[in-house]
Amino acid sequence: MVEVNFGKQHDRPFVLQKNRQLLAVRSHAGTQLAQTLCCESAHAALEGCELLLHVEDADVQIFKLPGHSDASQRKALLRELPDVRFAGSVLVDPITQEPVLYTENIFLKFIDSLKATECMVILQALGLMIKQQVPYAKNAFFVHHPATHGIDICTLTSEWLERDEIEYCHPELLRQGQRRAIHANQWHLKKTTVTYQVEIDASANVEAAHELAQGEGIVIAVIDDAFDIDHPEFSGEGKVVGAKNFDRRNAKGGPRPLNALERHGTAAAGVACANGEDGASGVAPKASLMPLKLTKPLGARAEADAFFWAADQGADVISCSWGPAEGHWADPADPRHTQVFPLAASTRLAIEYAATKGRNGKGCVIFFGAGNGNECADNDGYSSHPHVIAVGACNDQNRRSAYSDYGKSLWCCFPSGDQKHPDPKFKPATSIPQTRGIRTTDLSAKFAAATLPAYTDTFSGTSSACPGAAGIAALVLGVNPELDRSAVRQILADCCDKIGHPDDGPRGQYDENGHSHYYGHGRLNALRAVHLALERKTNAG
Structure with missing residues (x-):
């Protein structure tokens, strides 16, 4: 067993264990591991091994050894290769057996x-x-x-x-890590009639708020996999600001996708602040977008750098639709449901810096998707950070989406798609979803075989809910930029509609502080949030 402490001297460490059936191989800086492993010695060392994981930015590959294999002999062969920096056993989480890689950085x-x-x-x-x-x-x-x-x-x-x-x-x-997505429909913005003339009245009341605010002068930083910043919905002077790529190996490419698989960030950014000129409006269509590309594993040094960059470059709001890997939302026996995921001190301090030093000391408003595991978000060091607003997902039936995480750290929810649970006894989503998801931006023809402009109707999960909530924060700050982070957080609690259903049980009930384990303070109401921000401005004047 190996103990690691992300906290201070007397904080409780967490435990990792060696898995001797796994083998990690890393090349020296400046060399390509794939080329290094193309020789006869490498082929002999890896004969019968299964490639489980390739962390491209660190250029590390993890292999599963065949049963009853002599791991020491294989390691010795690999270590003799001049371009191999490391060949050894792999640390894993004792609960999930998922690999945890360590670098030589401290x-x-x-x-x-x-x-x-x-x-x-x-x-x-x-x-x-x-x-x-x-x-x-x-x-x-x-x-x-x-x-x-x-x-x-x-x-x-x-x-x-x-x-x-x-x-x-x-x-x-x-x-x-794991993106928070599940897999003309802008029902999350207003009361809408969708397919088969079904009327959906489960929105965050955003269209009404647009009469008073659209996010003018506010910058939303979205930290995600990649961004199609040439999309028509992100066009216009001052729309894209402070863009940066934190991936060392392809930093020159900027925040744009390397391929059609990197589409998550484009969808999330569209929910937050797409212009709404062609096929989809963001919650804050006149806010600027700061696209920050980050595809490194959780805990990397660049993760903390991204939060510092966002605050230092003038972001008002930061949206993160990602987090630790989760248990399967429909499988209560998945061991990952109870896994506690600690936050690296570097990332924790960077989040605290952005939340306290950003916006000239008023603090950036930071959002994380609560998660899609139908599990307790309190175990997630990212979404449960006290300076973070954790956002859950609610469906087109005014109820919690079946996959959405819950807990004391959940602050609010925002409309998103849902999944029908295979077990009819499952209560939080007994109604069949009437919509496929959220309409937002998708990759354009430059990155995928599509007709410009490109959109999707199926973006979902707390990946979609998180930037939606971030967009409402942008509306609030747009009408009252003097609000500090804590004031915005409180407005987002006070504006909520208390949704739910008797079948939700105790977790769905709201306590004396107006908080529910399933819904936080409820579903965000954009119009009410803007009114509350304006009231504070009037009272302050």
Whole structure:
């Protein structure tokens, strides 16, 4: 067993274990692993192995060894290859057995009272090389210890965390994340008649709010896989601002997709702020879009950098429709439902920086999709962060979508698609969904075989709900930009419609504070949110 602590000295660590049936191989910087493994020695070492995972940006491949295989001999063969940097066992989550990769990067933060010169003296004494002095936290660095390799990095960082001068210290751990999608219809914006003349009255009352606000002057940063920023719905002067690609291997390409598989960010951005000139309107159509491409695994250094960049480049609102892998929403026996996913100290500090230092100290309003596992969002270190607004999904029947996560950390919900549960006894979604999902932007013909402009009617999950809520925050700030993050958060609670159904049971009930485990404070009402923002402006004047 290996212990890693993302918290402070006396916080509880989490445990990982070695899986000796898995083999990780990584090449030296500047070399291509695929080419390295094309020789006879590599073929012999990997004979009979199954490729399970390829983390492209770190250029790491994970293989499953055949049963009763001699792992030590295979590792020895690979380590003899001149371009192989690492070949060894893989750490896994003990509950789900999912791989957890570690790099040789270390996140280290000294206590705030230490002087810069004192930090440098300790770093030198420990034999550490600075890779980055991070801008979102005082006395914080990503460092490298040239003399330490492999799993020893976990032991070393645990020892250093015992020092009184060190506040956080852990290896950079990488896990595969998951986008929050499930798989002319803008029923989420207004009362709408859809297919077969079915009238849907389950919107967030956005169209009515557009009479007063459309997000003018507000910047929504969307952190996601890629963005078709040439799409007509993102055109116009000042529409796209501060774009950046945090993927080291293809940074020159900007935030655009590499292929048709990278389409999630385009859809999410459209829900938030598509112009609405051709085929789909965003919740805040006149807000600017800051597209930040991030396809690295969870916990990577670039993840924290993206939050700092958003705040530093002027984002008012940040939308994140991704998070840890989840259990299957319709399978209550899936062990991932109970998995606790801690947040790396680097990411946690970067989120706190954006939430407290962004918008000239008023704080960026940060949203995460609560998740699509039909499980407790409180176990998710991202959506349960106290500076984050966790958004659930509700359906066209004014009820929780069957997959939507719940819990104390859920703040509100926004209309999205739904799935019919295979078990008729399942109560939160007994009605058959009348819509296929949310209409929003999709990749244009440049990236996929489609006719311009490109749209989809099937975007769904809390992936869609999250940017919808972010769009409402943009409407609120558009009419009252002096509001701080906490005030916006409270307005989003106070504006909600208390939806639900008696079949929801205790989790669907609202407590004395107006909060429900299934719905948070309820479904967002954009018009009411704008009115509340204007009232605060009048009272402040």
